[in-house]
Amino acid sequence: MIAFFYQWLQNIAFYLILITAIIQIIPNHSYKKYIRFFTGLILIVMLSEPIMKAIGIDRKSTRLNSSHTPQS
Numbered sequence: 001m002i003a004f005f006y007q008w009l010q011n012i013a014f015y016l017i018l019i020t021a022i023i024q025i026i027p028n029h030s031y032k033k034y035i036r037f038f039t040g041l042i043l044i045v046m047l048s049e050p051i052m053k054a055i056g057i058d059r060k061s062t063r064l065n066s067s068h069t070p071q072s
Contacts, residue, residue, distance in 0.1 A: 005050070012046055019043075 019039045023032055 008050060
């Protein structure tokens, strides 16, 4: 359980550093608000990962995704 939280914190820290670098590199300021919006949505999903894992939503979503894939 501790390893999961450690990995979770590492992922969030890496994501925040990466997004900060990307926002600083973008030359056009008009796109920054859209990038911040979408990266904020992704950050919310990343922050809610332990809650979804505790509730069991992550297992339900993988079952739904595997049941809707076309069979060859």
